[in-house]
Amino acid sequence: MKLLTAAQTREADAFTIKEEGITSTDLMERAAKAFTCWFENKFQPTEEVHIFCGPGNNGGDGLVAARLLHERNYHVKLYLVGDLANASDDFKVNQERLPQDLKPQFIQQETEIPQLQQKTCVIDALFGTGLNRPVIGLYAQVISILNDSGACITSVDMPSGLYTDSQTPDEGAIIKAAYTISFELPKLAFLLPQHEQYVGKWHVVKIGLSQQFISEVETGLYFITQQDAQHLVKPRKKFSHKGLYGHALLLCGGFGKMGAAVLAARACLRGGVGLLTIQAPQVGYTVLQTAVPEAMTLTDKNRKHLSELPNEITKFDVIGTGPGLGTERVTKTAIGQLLATAQQPLVIDADAINIIAGSEKLKAQLPKNKVILTPHPKEFERLVGKVKNDYDRLQHLREFCAEYQCYVTLKGSHTAIGTPEGKVYFNTTGNSGMATGGTGDVLTGIITALVGQQYTLEEACLLGVYVHGLSADLALHTVGAISMTASDVIDHLPKAFLHLSQPMP
Numbered sequence: 001m002k003l004l005t006a007a008q009t010r011e012a013d014a015f016t017i018k019e020e021g022i023t024s025t026d027l028m029e030r031a032a033k034a035f036t037c038w039f040e041n042k043f044q045p046t047e048e049v050h051i052f053c054g055p056g057n058n059g060g061d062g063l064v065a066a067r068l069l070h071e072r073n074y075h076v077k078l079y080l081v082g083d084l085a086n087a088s089d090d091f092k093v094n095q096e097r098l099p100q101d102l103k104p105q106f107i108q109q110e111t112e113i114p115q116l117q118q119k120t121c122v123i124d125a126l127f128g129t130g131l132n133r134p135v136i137g138l139y140a141q142v143i144s145i146l147n148d149s150g151a152c153i154t155s156v157d158m159p160s161g162l163y164t165d166s167q168t169p170d171e172g173a174i175i176k177a178a179y180t181i182s183f184e185l186p187k188l189a190f191l192l193p194q195h196e197q198y199v200g201k202w203h204v205v206k207i208g209l210s211q212q213f214i215s216e217v218e219t220g221l222y223f224i225t226q227q228d229a230q231h232l233v234k235p236r237k238k239f240s241h242k243g244l245y246g247h248a249l250l251l252c253g254g255f256g257k258m259g260a261a262v263l264a265a266r267a268c269l270r271g272g273v274g275l276l277t278i279q280a281p282q283v284g285y286t287v288l289q290t291a292v293p294e295a296m297t298l299t300d301k302n303r304k305h306l307s308e309l310p311n312e313i314t315k316f317d318v319i320g321t322g323p324g325l326g327t328e329r330v331t332k333t334a335i336g337q338l339l340a341t342a343q344q345p346l347v348i349d350a351d352a353i354n355i356i357a358g359s360e361k362l363k364a365q366l367p368k369n370k371v372i373l374t375p376h377p378k379e380f381e382r383l384v385g386k387v388k389n390d391y392d393r394l395q396h397l398r399e400f401c402a403e404y405q406c407y408v409t410l411k412g413s414h415t416a417i418g419t420p421e422g423k424v425y426f427n428t429t430g431n432s433g434m435a436t437g438g439t440g441d442v443l444t445g446i447i448t449a450l451v452g453q454q455y456t457l458e459e460a461c462l463l464g465v466y467v468h469g470l471s472a473d474l475a476l477h478t479v480g481a482i483s484m485t486a487s488d489v490i491d492h493l494p495k496a497f498l499h500l501s502q503p504m505p
């Protein structure tokens with residue numbers, strides 16, 4: 001599914017209005033109804049609801065929500081903030097439509113800003129996607145007082161003051177919402193960790209924006225939905241055999257870190273690979289043969305560290321490497337050999353990334369259109385240098401993928417997948433239970449398995465991160481976030497694949 005910029009969202013609104021032959025006021029009514037419907041499910045009419053409206057259409061939504069909630073017997077207090085001489089047309093229409101017994105209070109100076117009790121229910125309709133400069137002055141004072149009050153703030157479409165798709169300047173005030181209710185699609189800003197304190201929990205409510213416009217508009221930004229993931233899963237054929245699902249090689253593990261190889265290998269098997277061979281240093285032999293009996297194990301000549309590639313490397317369909325390797329000199333040499341000789345796709349993680357990041361020569365040797373790198377943010381910075389903020393990180397992601405013609409799954413709460421053509425996909429599954437050692441090794445195993453099964457590199461990244469997060473979401477029900485381990489994520493992979501294999505409604 002696509003993510004739209006603020007400008008594209010405005011175009012989508014205008015297109016929908018024209019296509020359906022409705023007025024912008026009608027669309028506003030529809031949007032505010034969708035918002036109110038969510039709100040009514042969340043908050044009881046017993047509480048006071050304080051609604052703060054700005055001068056544009058976001059404020060217009062606030063006015064409609066005030067009218068609708070008032071009709072439903074909520075105790076509404078309505079505040080219209082700032083100079084309303086240039087308020088939008090739909091704002092003015094809806095100000096006229098307020099019932100007689102719902103009198104707004106006007107806030108034109110700081111002394112008129114109400115002091116709210118902790119936990120007071122607030123709707124923030126100051127600014128949405130039309131924000132065009134940082135919020136300062138009176139609006140910033142309102143935002144600051146609301147934030148400091150400890151009120152429970154629900155933002156309409158966007159937390160006011162936050163830019164939709166670019167870095168908000170430091171001087172701009174931003175609402176800290178508990179909930180943000182976005183119209184039709186999520187916004188890029190919601191997916192970036194630096195905005196967690198502003199966006200709170202976000203939900204999307206449908207307002208019937210033109211599907212034709214959304215399908216035709218050009219964007220490089222996407223988020224992965226369950227439907228997308230379901231479309232990717234390839235059912236198995238009745239007369240299939242293990243030879244059809246790929247022979248994967250994992251070059252993983254080192255002294256004291258053989259667990260990483262075990263996790264990657266188990267995840268690779270649960271990811272559906274046909275055959276799996278692991279090459280590991282000698283200390284890993286018994287561990288791997290015992291912990292992962294389904295896999296074949298080759299031992300390195302080195303006792304503690306990976307130092308060589310297997311002889312018959314051409315027989316493997318995909319090679320995954322990195323988890324638990326360490327960065328010993330011998331291992332660096334082996335990774336250099338791998339990049340120089342491997343003909344098959346490579347899934348590169350953890351210490352293999354660190355080794356490559358430390359050498360411009362190795363970076364230049366990354367084979368084009370054959371590599372998936374799976375760094376966490378620190379590993380990514382080792383590859384590209386220090387980044388200034390989350391937008392800068394995304395820019396580096398696009399540039400790196402274009403320069404090296406590779407795929408990168410930049411891991412995080414919403415893992416971002418960069419492609420050589422400049423697209424970025426955000427994952428929507430996963431939870432904080434995954435913030436524990438070894439979950440990244442599991443992802444390496446899953447993606448390696450998918451590439452082995454002839455998924456394209458892009459498909460393997462998209463399905464891999466989605467199913468990885470989905471497993472953790474399913475694990476949440478049984479083990480919770482605090483106790484979750486990487487092994488729990490592997491244990492729930494079967495359920496996750498079953499979930500995605502069910503026929504679509």
Ligand SMILES: NC(=O)C1=CN([C@@H]2O[C@H](COP(=O)(O)OP(=O)(O)OC[C@H]3O[C@@H](n4cnc5c(N)ncnc54)[C@H](OP(=O)(O)O)[C@@H]3O)[C@@H](O)[C@H]2O)[C@@H](O)CC1
Nearest residue numbers: 013028031056057058127128129130131132133134135157
């Ligand atoms: N279009 C539609 O049909 C639909 C739109 N919908 C809703 O509309 C929202 C977008 O509405 P919008 O485009 O009117 O912009 P909005 O976010 O209200 O702000 C613009 C106003 O704020 C002002 N302003 C801007 N920055 C400022 C600042 N820093 N400090 C002070 N002032 C500032 C700016 O003033 P100006 O730049 O002219 O001085 C202008 O008056 C969208 O998020 C959704 O909620 C839904 O109802 C669905 C149908």
Ligand SMILES: Nc1ncnc2c1ncn2[C@@H]1O[C@H](COP(=O)(O)OP(=O)(O)O)[C@@H](O)[C@H]1O
Nearest residue numbers: 376412413430431432434435437438439440441
């Ligand atoms: N708060 C979170 N929400 C969702 N996913 C998370 C969260 N924290 C971590 N993850 C996921 O867990 C994995 C952690 O990977 P990584 O840091 O490489 O772990 P390790 O190196 O210990 O294996 C990534 O796939 C990441 O997307």
Ligand SMILES: [K+]
Nearest residue numbers: 124127156158
């Ligand atoms: K808002």
